[in-house]
Amino acid sequence: MSQNHKNLDKVTAAGLLITLGIIFGDIGTSPLYVMQAIIGKEKIDDEIVFGSLSLIFWTLTLQTTLKYVVLILRADNNGEGGIFALYALVRRHAKWLTIPAIIGGSTLLADGIITPPVSVASAIEGLQLVYPDIQTIPIIITIITILFLVQAFGTNLVGKAFGPIMFIWFSMLAILGLRQIINEPAIFSALNPYHAYRLLFFHQDGFWLLGSVFLCTTGAEALYSDLGHCGRGNIRISWIYVKICLLLNYFGQGVWAISMHGQYLDGRKPFYQLMPDWFLLIGIGIATMATIIASQALITGSYTLISEAIRLTFWPKVRLKYPSDHKGQLYIRSINWLLWAGCVGVVLYFKESANMEAAYGLAITLTMLMTTILAAYYLYTHRFNKAWIVAFLVVYVLIEGAFLAANMLKFTHGGWVSVLIASVIALVMIIWYRSNIIKNRLTEFVKLERYIDGLKELSKDESIQKYSTHLVYMSNAHRVSEIESKVMYSIFEKRPKRADIYWFIHVDITDEPYTMKYKVNIIEPDDVIKVTFKLGFRVEQRINLYFRKVIEEMVKRKEVDIRSRYESLSKQNVTGDFRFVVLERYLSNENKLPFWERLTMEAYFFIKGFTNSEDKWFGLDTSNVKVEKVPLILRPIDNITLERED
Template sequence: MKVNKKVSIASLLVALGIVYGDIGTSPLYVMKSMLMVDNGHVSKDLILGGVSLVIWTLTLQTTIKYVMITLEADNKGEGGIFSLYTLVRKKAKWLIIPAVVGGATLLADGMITPPVTVTSAIEGLNLVIPIETRGIIIIVITILTLLFLLQRFGTDVIGKVFGPMMVIWFVMLFILGIVQVAQFPGIIKAINPYYGIHLLITSPRSVYILGAVFLCTTGAEALYSDLGHCGKRNIHYTWVFVKISLIFNYLGQGAWLMLREGNVIKENPFFLIMPEWFIIPGTIIATIAAIIASQALITGSFTLVSEAIKLNLFPKLQVRYPNEDKGKVYIPAVNMLLYIGCVLLVLKFQKSEHMEAAYGLAITITMLMTTILLSQYIRYIKKKSSMAIMIFIVFTIIEAAFLYANLFKFINGGYVTIIIAGALIFLMYIWIYGTVIRKRFSQYVGILCFKKHFRSLKDDKELPLFATNLVYLTESQNYEEIESKIIFSIFNKQPKRAKFYWFVNVKVTDEPYTKEYNVKTIVPHEAFYIQFNLGFRVEQKINIFLYQVIQDLVLSEEIKYTPKEYMIGHSNKHLVGDFKFVLLQEILSNESELSRWDNFVTSTKLLIKKLTVSPEKWFGIDTSIVRIEKVPIIIGNGETLKLTRID
């Protein structure tokens, strides 16, 4: 699947509407957060140095690292930390650690984006209409509630206005900024990195300033995550316009503050640079931009979790596709958790300045993890070891400095996002390690040894026909081996006579949109192994896929099936009979010999499976043709007890 490869006005508008919501709304709170470091006191060094640091952070971190370097690490046009991981995961097993940590921290810190942007926008109304904190909280929660409710209907209708609205937003940023720069042209000096370096060296609060400055680039990760929706060239071209608009707005806020050097400013300079008559329409535009930023975060979270599920890094959750665009997913459980998290954060912090004090800590960890994966990509895939080392050293130093600065936010509320990230990491650890434990003790048998058993079972007329097509899902990627529990289910546990036996394996590929399959014959015209190679962004509709494959095999005469005359539409050669899927549900046996920790992990994973989406729903199987069989997991030989007869 290729998305927006060509550059057009429409594709540029799509890029503006999707990619820049988070980073584009940063002028709402960055300068205000910087002022609060010195309790609102305006000084020449703080303003010139702060604006300089913002400009160079946008240049080094966003432009060079993400736009120029990271966007080149695309996976068949797709981006994001999990897409990057799939490119390098075969090179070293330990790379799963930065992928998991990066994904979890991105989700956790992203939860605070909607509250901080929407609250910052609504607070602008205070300049013309005094609103109590309680009133602002009610307005913000109402907006967020409507936004999350709309997710189930898809975002196509809303998405069509995103691009034009973001054009209006960035033009507004540029005009507001350049008007103020004309009032104090001396602010242009902030482009010189000297002022930023001087501020960091001389200011006793340089660490806190750096933490505020970092807020200008928190949305840089979204540039990479949304690559698949827009394409590289569209992001490259639109970023020029976006960066110019952002820089001029920061310069404009700086110019306005420089004219008031020595004063104490408690209000948000973003709204103070607006003409009084424009504050209400400006706040409305800012609120819409904040909603767009929130929407980008929400859809990004859906995509991130969907990819993690397909890569077996996260428990299976129900995934829906509300629009025709299959690249856009809706995950009800994630939507609900994000909504609850956003509302609780609004109620806890209440004011945007309190949210800013907690914002950014976890995303620095995400950026560090991306740097690790990116350096490995350049080392192994691009075969440029020297460049990989240089990129790793340069950006690790920059991001480690930002991480150190943001660590001071831990007490002020940063612990909230760290706790959320920690919970997500633990959840993924349970899921991944639980799989490792099960695979370690899984028992496989050579299925080719059971050819006679299949024929004997088929010839046993005492058994009723269980199904025309009997289907089992297997984790074995070798068609000659199958789980012993499947063999036991067929031949021992209520022997199941069928006309055809199908053993289906789903392999998630490193490419996003692969849709392939291969067939191996176990018993000619009777038993077959099918492996579906599906991309990590492809919906797994096994029921439909299997029907299509069997139709192909009937047409190629690899299987012989003659529809009965009484069947409706029996003249249709595509009829392949009825289906029955047998899904084996694992339960932990009391006979298993596991360490306490492994037992806890296995039990917890089985509990999570019960609470999340069922296998039949996940694989898109019609529940009316599914039979669930419980299978005990017995790990270890167990103690053999011998009884003595005494009668």
């Protein structure tokens, strides 16, 4: 077993506390709204209460515990989890797996927009029990706005308090539930799956209640996504405590609901009915902190998802920032404010948590279905018993298919909002992925050795004004022996660029999250050098800084002389100037492309206009960078008929 896998399975007291704070926020705050969503406008009776509790228990057992905690957590990509990490493990085996990966990733991001509003609103609306006339929308929007504002500064300090707060939250859930259960221990008979069966197949609206029952497991995907932050061992052990606390609270709410036999909820929230009056404001405060932590986890998860999508060429190269030295701490400004705008829009559109619940769950059901498909293929490629793979696939496609069918009822009640958001995200991913395939298919690479003599001659040609002492090009060529033809075009033809040393830098993003390695190939001593960086997909692109470190090492080893070649400056041991050139491609009018490819490329360059330029992505200093626009000619127009007139 590798050291990485040993660390994943390691269990510590500190790790368990951190896991409570990071992993279980979404699933842990679901008692705020699940029972309310299930009972809704139904007349409360024993069949609904016992049946729904039975469904909640078996959903948490089959979906969260068995599928995610026991099975899916096994599939880690160098210690990282999540649907894109799972896709990275199987993508070599079948191209069609891109489809479930994109659908799953886009619906998970859409879920990240609707979860913070529904969680925070469910907690804050408890204030209406104490202050009936209070306006909750401004409070909800203020909390969400502050949450997104602090992201740029990092959440390391605040994050240390997350674990203890969530421990208090889960303990509170258990105690509130136990207070009710002590009076009615017979509620545990709901563990019998027969109650779930009766509700599903004999109650008039039983099957459609699955859409609300599903809300109890919506945070299961986050368990897997945050595998790299906390480790498999810590997640599995802490889930035992979390599940017990959740079930005790759900069953406690069930006891209260039975006491309301024959009545309607009429705006009452089962969760807050468990609290004694003197504790209400304290309970609302703890619930609000728990929902903020849950929202923070989803925001962080969205950043992680986007960073992985960039590596897989599913998303534009937006700038990734690391606001603190804490490992894995990540901030993406564009995604932060897109999420904020989406959250505020959801609050203003739906206004109440009850309305948000009607829209909630549809998108994440699709994510779980896609994870099931990818997981089954992972098991197949890792030579698990085929009978078990078929059983896994059939069982979970049936379960999640039933949840999806029940959730489809929500489409007209607001579910279309999350589907629309997911569709827009999926469209961007498809455009970006397809355009990269089109570009890569027709990007021309040439042998570097063909140009060595030309570069050496150009370097000595004093009839051409010197462009820079050290000229550095960013290259996409994986092979040391190759370079893009456009780079050579830039050096020799666009404007002859005389330099003393030509550097070519290639950045290889690895599947390991925190790799930081480099390799130097001196192709022609003191003339042509290629540097290849191998950076993990969670490492910030700071090429300017890393390249400086490489130069220092090479000077120490006496592999290169970086002093200025100008006679007057060389005598004073002045370091020569470095100039970076980044080639930015645009779609040439000379192209003759099929309609769909042309449309894809037009959309690609339209989206690219709103994203960072290549130099900002690589973290290069703007003072010494030249961005050159070069035409991207994928398929030139031929058969041009022109007549010459004499």
